[in-house]
Amino acid sequence: MPREAEPSLNEKQFVIQALQSNLRLDGRKFDQYRPLEVSFGEQYGVVEVKLGKTRILAKASAEVTVPYVDRPLDGIFTIATELSPMASPAFEVNRPTETEVLLSRLLEKTVRRSGALDTESLCLVAGQKCWHVRVDVHILSHDGDLIDAACFATVASLRHFRKPDTSIENGVLTVYTPAEREPVPLGWLHSPFCVTWSFYGDEGEIAVLDATWLEEAVRVGSCTISLNRHGEICQIAKLGGTPVEALSLLQCTSIALVRVKEFSALLDKKLAEDAKRRDRGGLLAELSAENDR
C-alpha cells in the first residue's frame, strides 16, 4: 500500500541543525541551484528538464478548434499538470493534492496570465477557427522544487514548439503538413521563470533556494517569485506559512532576478544549440517557408 512518505524525526532535526550552521546536505550554498539539465526531444515541443533528481517532461501540442464564444479573437491556451504516483507515493491518480493544485495555479499565473504567449496570434478565422495550444507537464520524479523545474519545462517546450503553417485563401483554411511547409514558432512575448525560496527558523530568517524534497518537508514557509529577464514581476506567491520580514522578501526578489537572468540565458543557449543540431547543412533554412515572404 503506497503511503505518503514523510521524513523521520531524526532527519527533520538534522536538516534544521545543518541549515542553522550554514550547511546543506548536498554541499550547496543557500542561493545555489542544483545543475539544471535540459534536453529536447526529436519532436518539436518535447523537452525534459532535470533538476538534481527532479525530472519533468513537458510536451506542447496544437490543434485547430472553435474559439470560446466570449473571446472570438483569441486562441486557446491550456497547461495541464499531472503528478502521478510514479513521482511520489503521496500522489494519487484523479485526486489532485494541494501540491498539484498550487502547482497548476502557479504555472497558470506565471505563463498564461502574464501573457507570455500571444493568444491573439493563434486566431485563424475570427469566431470560427483558432489554434488550441496545450502543454502537458508530467512530473516523472519528485525531489523538491517542482515549481521552478515545471515552469522552466513549460516555457522551454513552448519556445521549442512549432505549429503547422496555415494559409487562408478565399475563406478556405489550409493547414500544411511539415513536408509541405516548415512549421512556424508560436508568437512569444516574454519568458517568465519561477524562483522558489524556502524559509526556515522561527522567524523565517534562513532562506534557501531550490530545496530538495527533504528540505521542503521541514520548511516553515515558501515564496515563489516569477520574473522575466526584463525585471517584470509576473506573479508572487507567498501563500501563508511563518511570517517573514518584508525587507528580506525584497532581497529575495532581487536575488531571484539574477537567477532568472541566468535561466533565460541558459534556455536561449540550449534552444540555439538545438536549432543548430536540427539545421545541419543549412538545408532546413533553404526549405523554410519564411523565405517565401
Next chain:
Amino acid sequence: MPLDTSSYSLALLRVDGRRWNELRRINAQIRTQAAADGSSYLEMGHTKVMCVVTGPSEPFGPARVGRTGAGAGATAGASGGEAGVVVSIVVAGFSSVDRKRRGRGDKRIQELQSTISSALAASLHTHLFPHSTISISLHVLSQDGSLLAALINAATLACVDAGIPMTDYVAACTAGSTSTYAANDESADPLLDLNHQEEQELPGLTVATLGDSDRVAVLVCESRVQVSRLEGMLAVGVDGCKQVRAILDRVVRDKGRKMVQEGTVQKGVGLEDMEVD
C-alpha cells in the same frame, strides 16, 4: 471594462474619491452567529464576507488528515501533534456583477483556502490542540476587490471570537500602483486598498502581516509589474495592514466592553486595560 485612470494625475483622487493612502470603510462585527464557536462579519467597502469557526474539536473523519479531498477544503498542519486548520470558502452566486457558478473544485478557490489555512496556522497556537481540527468556513456575500484580504481579516476576527490562542492578529490589505507594467515612469504613486475596478486595471498585490510587525505572512501578486514598483507597493501594503490591525483590534475591544457592560462576562484580570464606562 475600460476605466479612465488618467484623471488620477490631475486631481490625485481615485475613481471612488479616495486619496492614495486611504482605506475604504471597514465595518466589522464579531459574535454574529449564536450557534458557532466563533463568528464574524466584515465589510471592506463593498466587499462583504462572513466567517464561522468551529473548534478546536475532534476531526470528522480519519481519512481527512493532511489531505485535501474533493470539496473538503484545505488543511494545514494536520499531523498528529497539532490541530489541523480546515478552511472552506463558499462564494455566493449573487456576489459579483455577472452571476457565475463556481464549482467546489475551482482551483482559484482551493488556492485561497490553502493560503488562509496556512497563514492562520502560523499564528494560531495549534500545538495546544493535538489530534483536533479547527474548521473555518467563509462565505463571500459581495465582491468588490481585495477579496483575499477581507477573507483573512474575517477569519482572524472569528478565531479571536472563538477564543483560540494566537500570537497576534493576521491583518491583510491590498496595495497597487498607478503605473501599468509597460510604463516605467518613476512618478507612479502606490495606492492602498484597491477596489474591483482598480484591481482589474492596475497592478496590485495582497499583503498580510502578523500584528504590528513588518513580518509578512501572505504576499500574493497576480499581475505584471516592474520589480522596482514592488518596494513602494509593499511598504504601503504593510502600513495599511497596521491600520487594518488597529481597526480589528478596536472591534474586538468594543465587543468586549459591551459584553462587560451587559454583564455577559465578568471583567477579568486580562481586561484591565479596557475602560468600562
Next chain:
Amino acid sequence: METERPFVLPGDSIDPSLIPVPRQQDAQTQNSKKQAVLRLGPGLRHMAATGAIVPTVPGQLVVDGRKRSMWVESKGGRYVASVGDVVIGQVQRSAGGDLFYVNLSPYTSNAILPHLAFEGASKKTRPQLAPGALVYARVSLANRHMDPELECVSPATGKADGLGPLVGGTVFDVSLGLARRLLMARSREEGQVAVLDFLGDEGLAFETAIGRNGKVWVRSDSIKTMIAVGRALQKTDEDDLSVDDQRKMVKWLIKSMR
C-alpha cells in the same frame, strides 16, 4: 568467490560451465548432503519445465563455488522483507496498545513491531516511541501476503545486540545493492565498498547502522561529518565507484568541505 562476474539480462541463458557441480567426495559423505544442493539467491529462477536456471533481473551473476550458491547482484528494486534481515524502520504510530506500525520503505505496507519485542520490555515498562522515530530491528517473520514482523531483541538471549531505537543522527537513503554490500562481513573484499573505512582513516568520528532496506543511519557530534558520510555514501552509490575511486572521492570530499 569467482572474480569474473558475467553480466546477465532477464531471460538470458546461463553458461552451464558456470553452474557449480557437486564434487565427488561431497556427494559420498553424509554430512555434506546439504552442501550438495544448489542454492539460488535473489534474481534467479529455476524453470521446472526445462530445468534451466534463468535470471529475472539484470545484473552481475555471482557464483560461489564453495557454498554452491549463485545469485544476481543488482542495484535497484524495492525492499521485500525476508527473515533475518536487519532493517531501519520509521515508526508510523502505535496501534492496539501493544504494537507499532513501522514503515520500511514508501511503497510497501507497514511492518509490525510488538511493544514487547524490545530488550527488557514487559507489560509495565514498554518503550515509548513517537511517530517518526527510527528503530533498528530484525525481521522475524516474513510471508508473501502478510505484513512482516520485526523484533529489537534476540529471542534466544533476550539481549538487544545493538538493535533498538536510534536516537539522534540522521538517515540516508542508498540503493538496496549498496546496503547489502555494506552489510557483508568482508565488505571491502566481497562488496567492493570501503568508503566508510576511508572516512574513518581521514579522522572522522561517527557511528553507523546499516539497514538492509536501503537506509544508513549516521551519528556524529559534528554535523559536517554526518553530511560528509552521507554525501560519500550517495556518491559511491550513484557513480558505482570502485574501491580506488572511493578513496579518491573521500579525499576530494574532505578537502572540499574544509
